[in-house]
Each structure stands twice: as C-alpha cells, then as structure tokens.
Amino acid sequence: MRKGEETRNRILDVAEAAVLQKGFGGTSIEELIVETGITKSGFFYHFKDKNELAKALLNRYIENDERIYDEIFSRARDLMDDPLQSFLLGLKLLSELLSDLPNGHPGCLVATVCYYERLFDREIQETNRNAVLAWRRRFGRMFREIMEVYSPREPVDVDQLADMVSSVLEGGIVLSKTLKEPNTLAEQVLMMRTFVRMLFLPAIESPLVAFRHDQTYGVADGRHL
Amino acid sequence: MRKGEETRNRILDVAEAAVLQKGFGGTSIEELIVETGITKSGFFYHFKDKNELAKALLNRYIENDERIYDEIFSRARDLMDDPLQSFLLGLKLLSELLSDLPNGHPGCLVATVCYYERLFDREIQETNRNAVLAWRRRFGRMFREIMEVYSPREPVDVDQLADMVSSVLEGGIVLSKTLKEPNTLAEQVLMMRTFVRMLFLPAIESPLVAFRHDQTYGVADGRHL
DNA sequence: TGAAAACTGTACCGTGGGTACAGGAGGGGA
C-alpha cells in the first residue's frame, strides 16, 4: 500500500520530466522503467496503459498547480488587505518563484496535452479543459473583487482579463523554453502585473485625480503600500 | 522538378495538420503516406527521416507566419501614418483574421517543437529559437517607433513588451485549443491591444493631462513590493 | 503466519520508423 504509492509517484516524477521535454509520443515506457528501476510488468501493474499514465500525470500536475496558486495568493491576501494590492503582490511572488527555478520552468502539462489532444480520450481532454476553466474562475474571482473597489481605466471583460493571466503564463513558458532564457517567463508575469496595475490604478497621484474620478477611494488605497 | 515539389508540399500539408493535432511523436509516417496517397518509399524519397520532415515543416511554417505578419502590419502601416495607431490597427486586423479561422487556430508549430525539443537536433531548436527572436525584433521595432512619438505611461522594457505580444499569441492559442473556444485567441489579441493603447495613450483627453504628466510622473509606479 | 499487495521474468504480438535495393514510368535534351 505505502510502497505502491511511493513507486507510483516515482514513475510519475520520471514521466513528468520526460513528457515535458519530449512530449507524450516521444516518451517511451522503456525509458521510464529504466530510470525508475522497475520492470515492464511492474509498470503495467500501476498503469494499465499509456493513457492511464497520462491521466494520472495530468491530474497530479493540475492538483499541484492549484496548490501553488492557492498558497501564493492566499499568502498575498494575508499580507495585503486591498484586493488589488494583494493581487499585484501575488503576481510579484509568482514571478519570484518562477525566476527561482534553477533550470527555468520545465513546461506546462496542460499545454503538452493541448498539443497532443487527438491521441487521448475525452476524459483527459475534459480534465484539461476544466483546468483552464479553473484558472479563469480563479483569476476572474480576484478581478471581480478588485472591481468592487476599483473601476478599470478602460472597459474590459473580466473573463478575458483572467484568461490573459493564463495566456501570459502559458505563452511565457513557451517563449522561455524556446529561447532558453529562464528569466523571460518571470518578466512576462511582471509585464502582466504592469498591465493590471495600469488598468486599475491611476498613473499619477495628485489632488487632480479626484476631479477625474467619481470614486476616489481607490486612489487612497493605492497610495499606501 | 515541378511534380516533385507538388507532392512534397502535399505531404507537408498533411503532416502539418496531423502534427498540430497529435504532436510529432503522435504522428506516424504510415498515416501520412495513406492520406497523401503515396508509398513509404515515395515518402522517404522526399524526406530522408522524420527529423528532415520536421525541419521542412518548421521552416515552411515560420516563413508563412512571417509573411502573414508582414502583410497585416504593412497594410496597417499604409492605412495609418502614426506608428501607434498603425500598430493598434495591425492588432485589430490580426484579431479579425484569427476570429475568421473556421475551426479556430490549428496550433503553432513553434510551440509544438518547444514541447518536443529533446527529440530534435540542434538545428531545429536553433531555427525555433530564431523564429521567436524574429518576433521579438519585429514587435520591438514597432514599439521603438512608437516610443519615438509617445512616452509610455509606465516604464517598460521594449523587448519584454514585444515578447508579451508573442506570449499572448502563444498562450491564447493554447487556451483557445484547450477550451475549444475558437474566439478566445482573438479576444486575447484585443486585450493585448488594450494594454498597448493604455500604455501609450492618455486615458482622458483634457488639458489637464499635459499638466499632470510633467509634474508627478512616476509617483504611482512600482515602488511598492 | 498468511493473505494481499507489489512486484519480477519470460514470451509473444502488432505497429511504426527506418534501411536497402531493384525496378519502372514519364519527360526533356542530345
């Protein structure tokens, strides 16, 4: 029971690293069992086929991903009361976490599955879709909270704004990996942060601001940091 | 000569569609020759191995990609003299082109290669890297032109800003494909457009703008965190 | 100590990537 879980996780660890580098099709079960130090029979004891492995891999990845976002943004929430400042801090923390990764971000399994879709069953595709929708809900929720206090400088759709966070992350990973510039991803997150800050905070703080906006409480909150 | 080119292109067409749906590892030469209506020997007459196919595929894709951007942004340049307005129009045209794709964007080969890197030789990885660098140069050039006329509301690094256009495109493709929402990609491009507009255009057009700008620039910017 | 869990070992099958090579159709130039 205990032992089984452990071996299973070791396989998943090895598989995840391999899949993110070579894709599912490029990762052979053979190499996984060699690196894990298990036999072929042992492998198929844990996963009845490659699709089953993919399913477990994706679910584990998504859970872990969610956990990380939970931690970061709840920590940011603890440090900042204002929803905007808290979100901005969250993006900062995220970018720091990303730039601390020694070899850069290894890649996103959601993207890997996206570019491999046809070979998986519907269940995996649905899981993947739900993961992206969860991001949308997560960031959407945060932006809605922000909008209860601040009004955006330009009209934006909350879901589209939330999606942009995901886009920049996914795209940043692709750029970072392709360019072999580990820092590019973190920089992109900070660019997104700039966008959000600019969207909700008035650029200049001066008494004149009050004349521009009906509501000025956002200004006061934004100033003290 | 003529005939050979034609067959070769037919193979590439079939291969591109397949690879974008299933990745390189998930695409078998067998299916390509069936769909192209050619024999295995015929296939290997044109491409000595799968790596060679990938190389041709990627080069063709990148060329085509560059051509599309050239067309869009040079058309925008013809219609608008101002570099900012021209760029904003370009993004609008791009988003329209993307939302006109009947089944959504089929996927980006650069991303596919990125998530498959280890199985290709250095040459392909370099080609891919150069493609992303070309995007950076392209958009960077445009932003530099813009900055000769407009000053950004917040300090930004030109390359990072240029990369963000690529990020949003790549990420938007992933989201769009995964969610099976063809329009999401076009919406993301428009969000990027909003960002650029907000960054360079003053939000409110009133005599106060000029006044505020000189006086208090920088107070609101990133001192926090 | 005994049953269930967690494997190992062996043998086998089909598919796919890839090689080798012989040969044929068709067009274009000498």
Next chain:
DNA sequence: TCCCCTCCTGTACCCACGGTACAGTTTTCA
C-alpha cells in the same frame, strides 16, 4: 531515337516500442 534524370512503386527486412498474458516471487502488514 536513345538515354538520363526525376519521381516514384514494390518487396523484404530490422529493431524499438506499446501492449498482453500469465506464472511465479518477494514484501508488507494485519
């Protein structure tokens, strides 16, 4: 007319890999 070159087809074969089947062995833990 002939020949050569391009563009293929056909056949045969090799190995790697995914996957199945199943018998046997060790480890764990209740």
